[in-house]
Amino acid sequence: MKIFGAKSAPADAEAVPPPRNAPRHVVLRVRGGALQFGDRRLWHDLDFDVRSGEFIAVLGANGSGKSSLLKVILGQQQLSAGTMTFEGSPVTRGNRRIGYIPQQKLADEGAPLRGRDLVALGVDGHRFGLPLPRAARRREVDDLLASVGASEYANVAVSTLSGGEQQRLRVGQSLAGNPRLLLCDEPLLSLDLAHQRAVSELIDTHRRQRDLGVLFVTHDINPILDMVDRVLYLAGGSFRIGTPDEVLRSEVLSELYGSPVDVIRTRGRVIVVGVPDAGHGHDGHHHHDDDPGGNGNTGSTAPVGGPRS
Numbered sequence: 001m002k003i004f005g006a007k008s009a010p011a012d013a014e015a016v017p018p019p020r021n022a023p024r025h026v027v028l029r030v031r032g033g034a035l036q037f038g039d040r041r042l043w044h045d046l047d048f049d050v051r052s053g054e055f056i057a058v059l060g061a062n063g064s065g066k067s068s069l070l071k072v073i074l075g076q077q078q079l080s081a082g083t084m085t086f087e088g089s090p091v092t093r094g095n096r097r098i099g100y101i102p103q104q105k106l107a108d109e110g111a112p113l114r115g116r117d118l119v120a121l122g123v124d125g126h127r128f129g130l131p132l133p134r135a136a137r138r139r140e141v142d143d144l145l146a147s148v149g150a151s152e153y154a155n156v157a158v159s160t161l162s163g164g165e166q167q168r169l170r171v172g173q174s175l176a177g178n179p180r181l182l183l184c185d186e187p188l189l190s191l192d193l194a195h196q197r198a199v200s201e202l203i204d205t206h207r208r209q210r211d212l213g214v215l216f217v218t219h220d221i222n223p224i225l226d227m228v229d230r231v232l233y234l235a236g237g238s239f240r241i242g243t244p245d246e247v248l249r250s251e252v253l254s255e256l257y258g259s260p261v262d263v264i265r266t267r268g269r270v271i272v273v274g275v276p277d278a279g280h281g282h283d284g285h286h287h288h289d290d291d292p293g294g295n296g297n298t299g300s301t302a303p304v305g306g307p308r309s
């Protein structure tokens, strides 16, 4: 379990983390959660809590329902059974205390958006009723840009920025409104190793400074292995949750998948061998073909989180 020690000064009073070892407050609670589309049951009997300041990696094969879980938390998808509460109340659509970094490709060439416009979308999206005065809005956007190290490209067209720079802006956008929970859907997709590290450290720094709960969907836990408190692994309609050492074990994943799976730890990395093909959900739009981690995985060998197709 990680201990909370702020790496740098919190940005504002609301962001002051509680003392070390303070009891963690439950931000999100799921009990008996199930999600089904027609005959297809993605997961069921899902029970877990996310506590403030906790970093949870969400892993699982393609089509196991990771993105759908985030959509339920965002109120965009209804549970088929069970309950889900955020800060003690049922989840609702458009909750300003939940930040979201969606799974998306890089901005299209020629998108007429500057860095500050992308971040401003988050600020505006979090405001209801009267608009923020111009100066206050500008200050908030500037603060967010600075907090993610993106001030220098505030006025540059997003389409001309690198993937890592664009992801910094998306992190800034997701932090508008001072969320209590941050949902990240494959935020490292298509980034090279250096940018994977930079973006995941940025998210990790903010969760510590702001005492944010983080749910981080990924196909590869390796870039965030040293940041993660717990792993939520979805497979075969079921799940396991626990520390990486508890969940990322051959016997645990073999039981979850219902067939022999080997978890290999080598040079500080975790690799899973023998994950069965989910046999569905291979629509292509979610998956990256590159192997930025240099795993050299092919066939049924995958960095932890399931196979990539």
Ligand SMILES: Nc1ncnc2c1ncn2[C@@H]1O[C@H](COP(=O)(O)OP(=O)(O)OP(=O)(O)O)[C@@H](O)[C@H]1O
Residues within 6 Å of the ligand: 037, 042, 060, 061, 062, 063, 064, 065, 066, 067, 068, 069, 280, 281, 286
């Ligand atoms: N609204 C919907 N109606 C019907 N089926 C859906 C709906 N949303 C998602 N699905 C299906 O549910 C399955 C799980 O999708 P989801 O995107 O949650 O999986 P995932 O674990 O995030 O997958 P990946 O790793 O490939 O991104 C997929 O087969 C998908 O086609």
